Amino acid sequence: MGEVAAVTRLLETTALSKTFGGLEAVRRVDFRLERGEIRAIIGPNGAGKTTLVSMISGRIGPTSGRVLFKGRDITGLKAWDRVALGIVYTFQVTSIFKNLTVYENVALAAQRRLMKGALGRLTLPQHILAEPVNRALAQVGLADVGEQDAGSLPYGHQKLLEVAMALALRPEMLILDEPTQGLAPEEITALSLLIRALSRGVTILLIEHNMAVVLDLATKVTVMDKGGLLAEGTPYEIETHPDVQKVYLGL
Template sequence: MAKTDALSRLQSTGRFALELEAVSRHFGALVALADINMTVRAGERRAVLGSNGAGKTTLFNAITGDFPPTTGRVRLFGEDVTDLPAHERIRRGLRRTYQISLLFHGLSVIDNIYLACRGVGRGRFSLWRPKRDDATMQMAETLLAAVHLEAVRETQVATLSYGQQRQLEIALALAGAPRLILFDEPAAGLSPTERTELIEILQSLPDHIGYIIIEHDMDVALRVSESVTMMHNGRIFKEGTPTEIESDPEVQELYLGQGHGG
């Protein structure tokens, strides 16, 4: 048995960005997640789809530690993080965006990105203003370009369009060399043009950065992912490639024939 356990740990270490083992989450008598088993490879792009109440956001909360699982284990890059707080998971390369914007609306776009980069750096408590050649500012400029916001560099965030604010949130998630990002409905409320730009941004991310995206826009989700997990009533319903999921009769009956609400 000991040999088997050791082999299991060896096989898991470094192979996957994320491993969920029999993860459940209860809120009193309500079972929001039930026995979720999932693996996401390093660098993999995974979509998690499902209707209202399917358990998608609760799944993200269990992964990030915002609401740790009631039972089961969570591993990031081979390390058991089930009992670690959210900030320790961030230190290990996990990032997340939220449905509700978490931006400094009174500051400029570049200041928001700079503070995000500063917050995950060694000099985050320094009060010195950055110089032009400051490495953190250079990183902020790189992220600014990555999310196509150079034209609004000095614009106050409160005056940005909703789509631009969502792009800015992606830039903040990219601060500090993340290895796995959880995107929570990044296309929600976007115009067709903004959705197209979002797809371009996600498809252009470096190959080593994996992500899981919760999305109700099926077109966006299937175009930016290489694998799909369908959830229903807190359980995994189907898994497959975007083509397999889109053409699956049960998926079409349960989801594609209905609205993909919140």
């Protein structure tokens, strides 16, 4: 490993494994992510993508193996301690409260960050929450609808709200698990533009089935199959990789 790689390496897993009963959902995965990437993870249903990122975010613990973030072993850390380090998984904030306003939803996320994961009503004073909340809303383009009920937003805007809630947690690495699922084509375009804009300040780890989105956004693609890493490369290399075509694209 060169010195440059050591400096830019954000995340590394070594022999990371997860077994559910007798099923090896993730098998000895050595995964590396450099700062500033938009990394896409693709692979067939059940390949182990969500299980892998769940172990990275701390939502579930591994059966064996290690997770290092900025060179530090975080394998034993709880999810909210990882949030404090900058690891944010959209699953952690995925359920918006439809009867609260857009602003209140993001404020709850900001408060949760400041209160280290504690759930509850909004209790922190406005002057503490307003700045991070308004910034997150502005980043996703929802500043004008802050007072609307979240449930009244079109689905694509609810997805943007989820991203705003994740941003309120101040991620250094943002893990998005199938963010375009269920979106209309124009909503996918808007979300893709947002992800690209965010990637200037945040490293993105994106699980995505939509190959057009993957090829458009990813700086590098990792292919999973049967719990392991099948291939890794540029979008072009992956698109033309014979094993990938066989396993994933069904060609």
